[in-house]
Amino acid sequence: MTFWIQQGCRARFAGLRRGLAVVLCAVAMAGAATPALANDVDNVRLWAAPDHVRLVFDLSGAPQANIFSLDDPRRLVIDLEDSQLETNIAAIDLEGSAISQIRSGTRNGDDLRVVLDLKRQVVPRHFTLEPNDQYGHRLVVDLEYPGESAVEDPIDPIESMIREQEIAAQRAQAEARANGQPTATVEAVTAAKPHPKRDIIVAVDAGHGGEDPGASGPHGTKEKNVVLAIARKLKSLIDATPGYKAVLTRDGDYYVGLRQRTLLARDQKADFFVSIHADAFKSPRPTGSSVFALSQSGATSETAKWLAATENRSDLIGGVDGSLNLADKDETLRGVLLDLTMTATLNDSLAAGGQVLDQLDKINSLHKSRVEQAGFVVLKSPDIPSLLVETGFISNPQEERRLRDPSYQGQLARAIFKGIDAHFHQNPPPSSLIAWQRDQGRGGQANEYRIQPGDTLSEIASRHQVSLSTLREANELDSDSIRVGQVLRIPRG
DSSP states (O other), rough: OOOHHHHHHEEETTTTTTHHHHHHHHHHHHHHHHHOOOOEEEEEEEEEEEEEEEEEESSSOOOOOEEEEETTTTTTEEEEEEEEEOOOOGOOOOOOEEEEEEEEEETTTTTEEEEEEEEOOOOEEEEEEESSSOOEEEEEEEEEEETTOOOOSSOOHHHHHHHHHHHHHHHHHHHHHTOOGGGGGOOOOOOOSSSOOEEEEEEEOOOTTTTBOBBBBBTOOOOHHHHHHHHHHHHHHHHTTTTTTEEOOOSSOOOOOHHHHHHHHHTTOOSSEEEEEOOOOSSOOOOOOOEEEEEEESOHHHHHHHHHHHTTTTHHHTTTOOOOOOTTSSSHHHHHHHHHHHHHHHHHHHHHHHHHHHHHHTTBBSSSSSSSOOOOOHHHHHHHHSSEEEEEETTSHOOOOOHOOHHHHHHHHHHHHHHHHHHHHHHHHOTBHHHHHHTOOOOOOTTTTETTOOOOHHHHHHTTTTOEEEEHHHHHOOSOOOOOOOOEEOOOO
């Protein structure tokens, strides 16, 4: 073989000076003798979720993959061109996934074939990711389970129907205001007899997860693990309180896209959304808890902007996107409706955020003494009041140690729930158990009034013989904007 390459070189470079021809022949022979470098599969990671399983292949170079399904029996085949396996795939924990076994072999001499033996029907999809600060080249393979819910403990269908009726009534009220009609002319949803006494649904979101660990502490504590522990404790507290139910956007170590988290909350007809995180900074000095609501005009500080960019960047890892629209409305009405809804939602978010911040102040120092506002993607649900709670700085060694402590995690969960509970006792949804208790005079004072359809603040003040300014001051209102179901404190005398 070498002889024929040498003869070809002499013929090809015959017109050149002998020294240069020798050099070019040597280069050509070296290229012919050196095989192309294989793409190493250095690791394969798996995360099982209720509605899908995700595999991530870590590679030394950009992958060239061909993926297809086979039946009888069910299999998914992953062919990687010019690749070799440098990890033990037999050690992957397949528990809770649709995969019963992973096999591998060499194909066409240089290619790698990975076969997934499946226990159920799946819908596969895949995409590649460029290297980032945490990982190199990746091939992501998602196996989605048709018909499965991403929420392990979904809302009861009857309560979902009641909640849908409330949402429809609120939307009709907003549309009436947008069209300049008196809201009193809009037929209100009348409570069933007996009163529905539905649960208030709180969507609890543990940030990050799966291949997105979030921030890491000086001693290796991962944010995704800490916030999941706090979220689970918060769910237990909520579920143990009459009149409340919690749903987790994730209940394991897997990734959920930022847009998908808000969509899950909407699917579960959530009254409130709270996302749990642990802060980090390049310096170990910063400490304290923070509470964020959405900002319509951008972040309120450069730190908030940096934090928002850091959290939102997680979607680059997840490889997902989503959008919300009001396609059934004309452009002008769509804008007005969205503005009205966002304003009311943001006011509720800020009010609840203040309550949560007050409770966190009792167990930890505050990084900021007021509710911050920033453009976190998980807060961009126009119709669900939403908060993002930074429980503490995991980058601070002392706070990292506290965040790992189950007892302290419980204190954080209780503080967050006390703030949310205080907010809903002041502003209960009309069909909720808490609203019914208020109407019966239970758990409240006689000098409280729950707003009915058609009420205005001035009419309520006149009816109870107090001045409008006194009524505003007693309820810490910056305007005359009120909503059905909101509870007002009526000053005596």
